[in-house]
Amino acid sequence: MQTHINLLPWRETLKKEREIRFYSLIGISLFLTGLVILAVHLYMEDMISYQGKRNNYINTQIKQAEDKINEIEDLDQKKQRLIGRMNVIQELEEKRPQIVHIFDELVKQVPDGVYFTQLKPNKKDDNMILEGVAQSEARVSSLMNNINTRSQWLTNPKIHYIEIDKKNQQKDQKRTVSRFKLEVTPTVPKSEVQNEN
Numbered sequence: 001m002q003t004h005i006n007l008l009p010w011r012e013t014l015k016k017e018r019e020i021r022f023y024s025l026i027g028i029s030l031f032l033t034g035l036v037i038l039a040v041h042l043y044m045e046d047m048i049s050y051q052g053k054r055n056n057y058i059n060t061q062i063k064q065a066e067d068k069i070n071e072i073e074d075l076d077q078k079k080q081r082l083i084g085r086m087n088v089i090q091e092l093e094e095k096r097p098q099i100v101h102i103f104d105e106l107v108k109q110v111p112d113g114v115y116f117t118q119l120k121p122n123k124k125d126d127n128m129i130l131e132g133v134a135q136s137e138a139r140v141s142s143l144m145n146n147i148n149t150r151s152q153w154l155t156n157p158k159i160h161y162i163e164i165d166k167k168n169q170q171k172d173q174k175r176t177v178s179r180f181k182l183e184v185t186p187t188v189p190k191s192e193v194q195n196e197n
Contacts, residue, residue: 098153098186098188101153102128102153102154102186104153105151105152105153105154106119106130106154108150108151109143109146109147109150109151109154110143110146111139111142111143111146112139113134113135113136113139114132114133114134114135114139114140114142114143115132115133115134116130116131116132117131117132117133118130118131118132119131122183126185126186127156127183127184127185127186128183128184128185128186129160129181129182129183130181130182130183130184131179131180131181131182132179132180132182133165133177133178133179133180134162134177134178134180135176135177135178136176136178137162137178140159140162140178140180140182143157143182144157144159144182147184152187152189153186153187153188153189154184154185154186154187155184155185155187156183156184156185157182157183157184158182158183158184159180159181159182159183160180160181160182160183161179161180161181162178162179162180163178163179163180164176164177164178164179165177165178165179
């Protein structure tokens, strides 16, 4: 039998093998670490992109909702304006027959010697202002008494003033004419209210 004697420096060879394995393991570890980092990076990029798309979608939906809310508010304002107009029209429709009755009532209750020169609504309330001329103050009192006792469509006559018209008095010394301003409240008789109901 022959004996083998290893003349090579076995320690150096072993050291080199260990170094090669060590560097190989480091390289493989670095490669795997790089792959993990790349995978995590790509995953995070994907998640950020997905979240960005979701944010854009949500922002789009919010914008659409805000547009719809603005449109609804505009429609509500238009609705309120239309309701206001309808109420005014309805009120005018309800008062239309009342005006006819009021004019008829004025004709019935005015005594001889009293003439109206102006009839206008009072700006503060629903009352009416009557201005005119009368042959005497007693005729204005008679008009107020007729409205108080006989009228169904007019109530609460209040005199603002009665004064002698000096222009007419100077022209004709025998006759005196009084100018007056009277306020009355239009009303609807109970019989009419019951008929409407």
